[in-house]
Amino acid sequence: MAFNLSGYLRGRTELVDAALDRWLPGEELLPSALHRAMRYSVFAGGKRLRPVLVLASGEAVGAAVERLLPAACAMEMIHTYSLIHDDLPAMDDDDFRRGRPTNHKVFGEANAILAGDALLTEAFRLLADPAANRGCDPAAVLRVIETIARCAGSQGMVGGQVVDMESEGKPVDFATLQYIHTRKTGALFLASIQAGAWLGGGSETQVAALTRYGETAGLAFQIADDILDIVGDQTALGKDVGSDQARGKVTYPALLGLSEARRHAEELRDLALAAIEPLGAGAEPLRAIARYIVDRTS
């Protein structure tokens, strides 16, 4: 029987949404405006890809979902903070995201900067929260915190954003494109996979297999995103088609051509599937996700 990915995604997304709502400070707490701004962007209709990756990776090594939820929610908070800051006037200057006004359009620039700062900080608080981590090995939790911070920091996601901005409107070679993509999107993708594997108590061999999956599927995801920016359906996508091109951003299709970019994404998907072949039935969600990433239209 084929694995029911949409059922899996729905179930896991509901768990993540409920946990985010439980752990994010409520609007009744001071300062309300700040907590409202944080929640506005966290609950703005994101696909929860990174949290689902944490859960699917941990489940692939046999872990219970409960102990994976803090890291899953932390990844979504970090992802959301990065979107809020990327959208700022000084950065990409976007007025809309997923069809809704961006954080700074609603709450003002200062509050948007601070809401991003607070989400990033709250992610690490939650990762280290003793109540949320009951029963977890403290050394494994520290390893997860270090990995997530490394992947999100100056040589990971933030570094990718800096080089992406520096490259706008300039001729960019393949090495630079790969630098940007492995960091801007790939780093959090990989961190999610590794966090799940470690918190789930995976063996060294299992963690290595999942790491390979995270590296290849993460890059495939970004290439597919680039392709969608050209051929995608604007309504399904929730942003302007061709917006990367319009702002002179370098993309895989622009550099390799559309069909070669597609071939590359499919090759990476197959490498990802091969990497986790030994993990058996528990890795079925990760397999379905790798296929979906490359075949999706939005």
Next chain:
Amino acid sequence: MAFNLSGYLRGRTELVDAALDRWLPGEELLPSALHRAMRYSVFAGGKRLRPVLVLASGEAVGAAVERLLPAACAMEMIHTYSLIHDDLPAMDDDDFRRGRPTNHKVFGEANAILAGDALLTEAFRLLADPAANRGCDPAAVLRVIETIARCAGSQGMVGGQVVDMESEGKPVDFATLQYIHTRKTGALFLASIQAGAWLGGGSETQVAALTRYGETAGLAFQIADDILDIVGDQTALGKDVGSDQARGKVTYPALLGLSEARRHAEELRDLALAAIEPLGAGAEPLRAIARYIVDRTS
């Protein structure tokens, strides 16, 4: 023999500066512009108060300086990120800090936002770094991470900044003033003290005494800062005297009058000294710091 505070501060500051230089990514690493921006503000002549508090608190419970250095440096990175973001045009819009152009004036707004983001992230990476933490109890390290994140987040430092901005140019009552000060400055002050106490292996009684010290001395520090903004020496201060008043910021002297504010700061200093009385000779640096905080002129 009187304790030599300036000798102590010089020695500890040198240790912290060397460790920051060792742990912050170098400018030879990509993206160089980002790492240059991070280092520009970290090495902009700060007094290293928070790192020194971590060290002095840990030393008060008998710990070796080595195991306290990661947390000490992390506190300085978090403090520096908060200054970079506070100076942004959307926030306080400051062109100078400590007599040098602010981060965004040198590197541009986008890079300043990202340099702050990267410093905050790097602080948590360093706190969880297995090599830097060799020999530390993982559970104690997690407790420190959780405390620092809580004190720096939406209900700590960032929350204080939000309420401070909301209050500019408005009539503010004493409760709001205390809310702002205990969070904007007090929270990181307290987190530094608690981080040192826990990493140093302090007993519950010792941690409680140091917590009381952190709460009272932290507030005294902020009140003294407010007073200095009115009566201070502009050269020694490195910022415009009267700048709080000029932008309509609420301060203790504005609300209580200068002499009552001074009396309040002295009272808090005495409470801080009383709290750590039982800690004996090891707490001598903390005592000298509490006195210095209230008596300093810059």
